[in-house]
Amino acid sequence: MNRTPGQRAGLDAGTVLRAALELLESGGVDAISMRRLADRLGVLPNAIYSHIPDRMSVLDGLLDLVLAQVRPPARGDGLARVELLMRRIWLELKRHPDLAPHLFSRQQLGPHALRLGHLTATWLAGAGLPADRAGQAMRVLMIYVIGAAAAELPPPASRPGTGRASTATFEAGLRWLLAGIATEIS
Amino acid sequence: MNRTPGQRAGLDAGTVLRAALELLESGGVDAISMRRLADRLGVLPNAIYSHIPDRMSVLDGLLDLVLAQVRPPARGDGLARVELLMRRIWLELKRHPDLAPHLFSRQQLGPHALRLGHLTATWLAGAGLPADRAGQAMRVLMIYVIGAAAAELPPPASRPGTGRASTATFEAGLRWLLAGIATEIS
DNA sequence: ACCTGAACACCGTTCAAGT
């Protein structure tokens, strides 16, 4: 290393997360290792632990970074607005299909995930769903959206034609789900 | 090792997979390593490669072992029969929530996964869905079922109360999905 | 064909020490 002990490298959590995003986009989740991250940042592996607790937290941060990109629809009425939001979440998540499953296994969700969940539940209630049903429907929709994103083929081979087909399937399922949810409106 | 070169340990793919299942049930997917597997089988790590190509294939085999346990409902009419099958798949998959996401990332599904998918599509078509819609609905249902299983809390802490709540949520979502799918019947 | 022995190229994480 060019640096002697005590010299700063100017790292922070944001820098580490941005480097992790580059690794993710070039080689998928498996390419994200603390050591490769350190290499890319010009630092020794353990230096990262001054800014991020462990590798799991890197994936957590990455996921919230991805969800931060989702722009909730400004207007729209009832379930149509929810449908549009789900579509936007799916579009963002499916850019990293192998990262998406990580959302399932996390017990503590990030701020942006919580924000999108709360928004969804609020809009569902606003559309006329009873409070308990709104919470259930929100969780069901999230499960479907995350699952559909995870089901997209991993980065390696992006064969043509499957893109349109998977979009049609996702949207068909989303419509079916919302049609069923609509029957809960009194 | 007690064995000298050339002596057999009596391994085969089935034995390895059963040992992997034990590791899975005691410590989750992360506990499944080629070296721990070898330890448990009284063999050196590389001996496993005589029976299974790599670690990914172990998870593949494990998943198909789990899906082999699913007993398709013998009788029932139309969508109700599909609903029952989905419920059974979910019950089996959610026993290993951290293994379930692996079904998403696999490009080549195992024989039992294919069998269940084919059965589902057949029954959907039998209920009156057009062929292309039946295939779509099958994929949508699988995405939801696998996602719902993966969303179950990991093994470590099984706190009481969440079990019933998650079952209710899963079944509500399944009903909504099938209600939507039913509208496709001409 | 099925195993041992040995090695390669990695991992995540911790601890002590320097500034």
Next chain:
DNA sequence: ACCTGAACACCGTTCAAGT
């Protein structure tokens, strides 16, 4: 507080050799 240096306890996988 933020980094280096060094180490610990792991990984998956490959290759050569023995029977």
